[in-house]
Amino acid sequence: MxxxxxxxxxxxxxxxxxxxxxxxxxxxxxxxxxxxxxxxxxxxxxxxxxxxxFSRYKVLLTLAPNSPGSLFLKAMFNSLITATGATLISLLLAIPAAYSFSRFPGRQSWLMASLGMYMVPPVAFILPMYFILQRLGLLNTHWGLILVYCSLILPFLTWMIKNQFDEMPQDIEQAAQLDGLATHAILIKITLPLAKPALGAASLFGWLLAWDEFFYALLFTNNADAKTLPVAIADFMAGRATDDGLIAATGILASVIPLVIAIALQKTLVQGLTDGGTKG
Structure with missing residues (x-):
């Protein structure tokens, strides 16, 4: 009709x-x-x-020492490294965790507990995280931020991927199990290829979560070695004479990489969101 x-x-x-x-x-x-x-x-x-x-864009894309461009490009590189690293590590851990929660009943309390911890205000974890990173020598480093961001992304990715696994028909997995295929082989060879769109959508949202994070990056970095893009943009606003046009230009350039990734993963993102919202 x-x-x-x-x-x-x-x-x-x-x-x-x-x-x-x-x-x-x-x-x-x-x-x-x-x-x-x-x-x-x-x-x-x-x-x-x-x-x-358009001179502000030229300034931001110039690597002259102690220039706004050097700070901006270094911060963009730091954000790219930390967001990508945290997303990859979280994805590797979230996939088996989500599969376990989905296929083996009786473990939902662990998932609910992790989601409950995820909802606690970040300020509650500042001191323990700071002391842990300080003891490990990871303050103001890429690896320190990656570990912190994993604590944010991992519960989110586990929940999203678990919901997708729940909606997938299990007939093929059961047939493979009868043929003698081990659980890890079923996950790698059968389940993951079918869940590829959902994995792409979950990874994109997790990556954006780390890319935009400001609070922990502000507290656990103190110079350009690991300072991320949101903190660098805030630094541009800290002076007495603030150039609003320069800050606007940083916002435009900072959105380029997420926009390119979203366009590249457009089909995967739409399919993943659609599959996750319908029954299998």
């Missing part, structure tokens, strides 16, 4: 409203990044700059 015209109009209008609400802040951020300081402080405000200035 074809969809009535008024319903289609409503759907398109709702989609347009969502698109505007997402793209409008990004458009304004871009306009700020190419506007002069005079345009940004002028009253009444001009929505479009009189003179388009």
């Amino acid at each position: 074809p969809t009535p015209l008024y319903k289609r109009i409503f759907i398109y209008l709702a989609a347009l409203l969502v698109a505007i609400s997402i793209l409008a802040p990004l458009l304004w951020l871009f306009l700020m990044s190419v506007s002069s300081a005079k345009d940004l402080t002028q009253i009444p405000l001009h929505w479009f700059p009189k003179h388009w200035d």
